[in-house]
Amino acid sequence: MRHALILLGVLIAGMGLSVEAGLLGPLGEQVGHLSATLSIFMVGALLLSLALVFAPKRQLGALFKQPRWLLTGGILGPVYVIVLTLATPLVGVGMTMVGILCGQVAASVAIDHFGWLGSEQRKVDGYRIGALAMILAALWLM
Amino acid sequence: MLLPLIFILLLVGGAVLAAQSSINGRLGAKAGVIESSWLTFVIGAVLTFLLMFFFEPAQQATLFSVPKWQLTGALFGVVYMLAIVFAVPRVGTAAATVAVISGQLLMSLLIDHFGWLSNAVRPLDASRYIAMALLIGAIGLIYLSHQQRHRRMVNQPS
Numbered sequence: 240m241r242h243a244l245i246l247l248g249v250l251i252a253g254m255g256l257s258v259e260a261g262l263l264g265p266l267g268e269q270v271g272h273l274s275a276t277l278s279i280f281m282v283g284a285l286l287l288s289l290a291l292v293f294a295p296k297r298q299l300g301a302l303f304k305q306p307r308w309l310l311t312g313g314i315l316g317p318v319y320v321i322v323l324t325l326a327t328p329l330v331g332v333g334m335t336m337v338g339i340l341c342g343q344v345a346a347s348v349a350i351d352h353f354g355w356l357g358s359e360q361r362k363v364d365g366y367r368i369g370a371l372a373m374i375l376a377a378l379w380l381m
Numbered sequence: 382m383l384l385p386l387i388f389i390l391l392l393v394g395g396a397v398l399a400a401q402s403s404i405n406g407r408l409g410a411k412a413g414v415i416e417s418s419w420l421t422f423v424i425g426a427v428l429t430f431l432l433m434f435f436f437e438p439a440q441q442a443t444l445f446s447v448p449k450w451q452l453t454g455a456l457f458g459v460v461y462m463l464a465i466v467f468a469v470p471r472v473g474t475a476a477a478t479v480a481v482i483s484g485q486l487l488m489s490l491l492i493d494h495f496g497w498l499s500n501a502v503r504p505l506d507a508s509r510y511i512a513m514a515l516l517i518g519a520i521g522l523i524y525l526s527h528q529q530r531h532r533r534m535v536n537q538p539s
Contacts, residue, residue: 242471242472242524242527243524245467245468245471245472246468246472246476246477246480246520246523246524247480248464248467248468249464249465249468249472249477249480249481249484250480250481250483250484250487250520251464251484252457252460252461252463252464252465252481252484253461253480253481253482253483253484253485253487253488254484254485254487254488255456255457255460255461255484255488256457256458256461256481256484256485256488257484257485257486257488257489257492258454258457258488258492258498259454259455259457259458259461260485260489261489261492261497261498261500262451262453262454262498263454265451265498266447266451266452266454269440269441269442269447269451270440270442270443270444270447271433271437271438271440272437273429273432273433273436273437274433274437274440274443274444275444276429276433277426277429277430277433277444278444278452278454278455279454279455279458280422280425280426280429280455281426281429281430281455282452282455282456283422283425283426283455283458283459283462284419284422284423284425284426286455286456286459287415287418287419287422287459288419288423290415290419291415291416291419294415296413297413297415297416298412298413298416299412299416301411301412301413301416302408302412302416302417302420305408305411305412308404309404309407309408309411310408310420310424311404312401312404312405312408312417312420312421312424313420313421313422313423313424313425313428314424314428315397315398315400315401315404316401316421316425317425317428317429317432318394318397319394319397319398319401320429321432322390322391322393322394322397323394325387325390326387326390326391326394329383329387330384330387330388330391334391335391338387338388338391338392338394338395339391339392339394339395339398340395340482341391341392341395342391342392342393342394342395342396342397342398342399343395343396343398343399343478343482344395344399344475344478344479344482345392345395345396346395346396346398346399346400347399347402347403347474347475347477347478347479348475350399350400350403350474350475351473351474351475355403356400356403356404356407357407358403358406358407358469358473358474359470359473361473361475361526361530364526364529364530366522366523366525366526366529367475367522367523367526369519369522370479370518370519370520370522370523370526371519373515373516373518373519373522374479374482374483374515374516374519376512376515377486377511377512377513377515377516377519378486378512380508380509380511380512380515381486381490381508381509381512
């Protein structure tokens, strides 16, 4: 039950991501894609800084006691943005999104299956293959 | 020649997103959800600032001159990051990714249908209704996969 609630929360967060993309596209056209992306990261960083100040307990120190590779999450976001900016004018938005989503789903299933990046192992099963096929079919229909 | 190259680049771009969720989820489990999201946004801001500073061609409009509502995207980005960092250690990268993607695609269908955010109206037709049903089905299957796994683990603790 808890699991279903978490999935629902993530689903809603994903809906927000579409709204973000809908705002970011036109903004990027006007002020440049890097500036538009900067606005997201900068406003986000400032909001979360505020949240940290008022959080009931903070453990910022713990961040820097982790292995260095665990801190690279922030580097990967801009990499994605650059790929998007390079590819969209060349192959169009539709093709770009299909390519990105395929890479994303395939990699996430592989990460779980092999337990990469220190994650708990969750083997591929029939249900997961079914879910993959349904997402691909939905992409094709849209 | 260029096209396959771009497609590989795009697959890598998607894989990078999945890796990011996984890494952030792991970091969040160890150092806290807000802390981990904060670090991601700070590093992202620093890097994009440097990139913008040196590589962005000059534009007529700036972030300070556009209407303010266009700058509200970050609110959604923050909610997304918090949700992912919280969810990944609990449900796994694939389940979280499938849920996010389904949410994204469902919302983009709705945005098209109603023409929100000053987009052109593209009403839902039969194939788009089927696409919506498939996306909801995908989430259902990922949930079932978890239930099965849970049952297996309860039955034969190893």
